[in-house]
Amino acid sequence: MSEEKAKKSDEIDLISVFVKLWQYRIFIIVFTGVLSLASVLYALLATEQFQADVKLYKEEAEVKGSQLQSLATQFGFGGMEQGLTFSIEDLLKSRNFQNKIILKHWKNKKNDTLVNLINYWEIEGKTKGEKLHKARLILEDLITTDKDKETGLIVITVLISEPKLAADIANYITTLITDYVTRERKTSTQQNIQYIKKRLSKVEEELAMAENTLKEFREHNRVISTSPQLQLEFGRLQRRVTIKQEVFLTLQKELELAEIELVKEKPVINILDHAVKPEKRFKPKRMIVVIVGTFLGLFLSLLFILFIYIWKYMRDELEKRNVSLSLFKK
Template identity: 30%
Template structure:
């Protein structure tokens, strides 16, 4: 009894018969992959690790400024940890535009505006910024939040290692700058409000003191009248409340003045970006191996399909068989 040929045997037989075709296909594809891998410009990867500031009481004030900063970008905190807003702010249009307008210095000491360095063209500056924003956010940067410790990793890709590291560090600096700017603005608005409120309280205190003085002049013997005593206590109580409120506002005003010029960092840079020594992509060996494997599999599939088709049609033309249409 004749043992039928297995699928593996059939595949090996077909591959051997078409070995020249397979060699040309896999060899040609591999050579093209090598050339393409060598022509693809390298990209370098630099990253900076940011963590929320953990300096006790400063943290609540700093994160409060961050919440205000998020409001400037139209981002709702939803009552969550404000440090989780880092990715949204780092990928905001305002911060990205500031990065694109900044200057970069390459490894060969050449300098250029980052938007020009990316080679973004456009009829107007607005169009260039729009294209540059999409390119930077989609292909040249990535922001990853670690929900366990609220740390954020900012990753930047560029054809020059020094530029990649510089942009990553600049994103961290820009986040801190924006926070300080909004924090000072909030502190200034708070100071103005407290100053106005304190002036109102001082005017009210002055009026109440004048009323108390007038009462004493008009009613020198008010002790003998329960009604006058009650009126005296009422006016005196208003004066004491005004004094306490004025004193509290004076303290708050000093704090607001200090906060207006105080730098409270929201973030700590745990790991600054360094210029990478090795490229991140392309992974040339992987490209060549993957191309060789895929081309070999495609070639085998074509050979098997070709061989199967030949056997199918030969069965209709073999002696002693009845073909279609007969």
Template identity: 35%
Template structure:
């Protein structure tokens, strides 16, 4: 027991272990002080009941339109996490001018991150691309995509089994982090509302076209029946004329049913298009965080210190075994 304690003391006092420990600790300290300080803001979204109700109504219209051999999309052709991950949204966020503490005037994220201030290596690469690939290389687009890639790493989306969607935004400033998160929620709401109106508008347009055709067919069949009755009074009916009369009357009846059905569906489609519906609920808005999210100083220093101690210990054991041999 006493020997084990002495061995442990000598082990911990070993200079090699301490060198590794201090090296990793200092490296961790350097990383903590040189990495960007980021603050997290979170929003939570939930599909409202109106969304499923609207889909059900449009599905009924779809069944009707399919009887004419036309498929009108009625289900939501979007997935909310995909909207948030989309290039178009991040493109808008990067190009939008934001209030910040870093600059007096509003600025976009390309200028905020000073992406146009290239390093020496980037200047060389850009120069080569401009001079040897000038037909395809767009410097502004290159800067924009670089900012979008950086933003992409700062936004994360999680969807719970219940359908709850949580969006987290990391940024250098607490208020700007919250502003971007709230902008995302509003963008999603506007996008969904726009898409639903497009679905309703397509259905209404198709129904209007079919309604006009049905109206003309009804008028035509009624005219045919009227002319037939004028030319062939009932008193002069023969079996052949009776059969033809029945066919013409049946055409009027069928066309009338189609006309009434289309008229009802057209009114429903008009109502659906004009309705203001709530499709997405914002359960939690984003607020500026008072605590930084990254870097986690104590956790990182502990990890680096532990790795340094572990590496030094392995080095000591290997070296000690080699000396014994």
């Protein structure tokens, strides 16, 4: 019997809930319809954004040490560069890079002539610095980078209101990065060459001095086989000449390699995919916006009705308690 009563109670509750919702059916329909219409208008009127991206790999710095670097470390010389290290994320956040992107004149549909991004976005400001600052804030939100930790693949994404402009900016970014890395790498190699030449000149002088010392020793000591002291001194002088010769030959080899490296065009940034003009907009996603707006309107309308009934229930309970208190006082 108790189970039947419980089932009956559940049925009554469900019917009661349905009846109460039915009483507010017009409100639910109107409220949901208004939010649905608002979401449709937003989806149609919101500025379209197009996404273009480039995919690239950054060549990792070589860890191998040359003979010259080993000798430089051994003798306490710190002039040799160990390789060019940089972060693409940091480059894109730098004011220098951002200003180059902003001040470049771009072809666009909004204007008949080429304009920079300050004019394209119609940014206002008292000074050029203020305008650049505002433009950099906008640009930071439009450019994102993502790096796969396992493969090292770097994806640079540009999001803007014109598809061709998005692709142009993305490809220009890769040009800026490539030019920067090439220039810095060449500067690093030139610094290495200057260091090697400086060391080569000094080692050549030291080798000549060591050879002259050995020559003078041989001239003054024709017979050394009968003197252990002279043999020991001869061996020491000869080792010094041998060491200086090895260092001199290593420096010459490294100088030739550095000069070859200077003119060799080995890419540090390997572009896997250039940016292409996107055919479809990235956002707004109109179907999703309308569906979410409709369900949000339905949910909020039901939530509003729930609050109404909670408020009515609390009001009735308070009225009952007030009646009970008044009877008690009597």
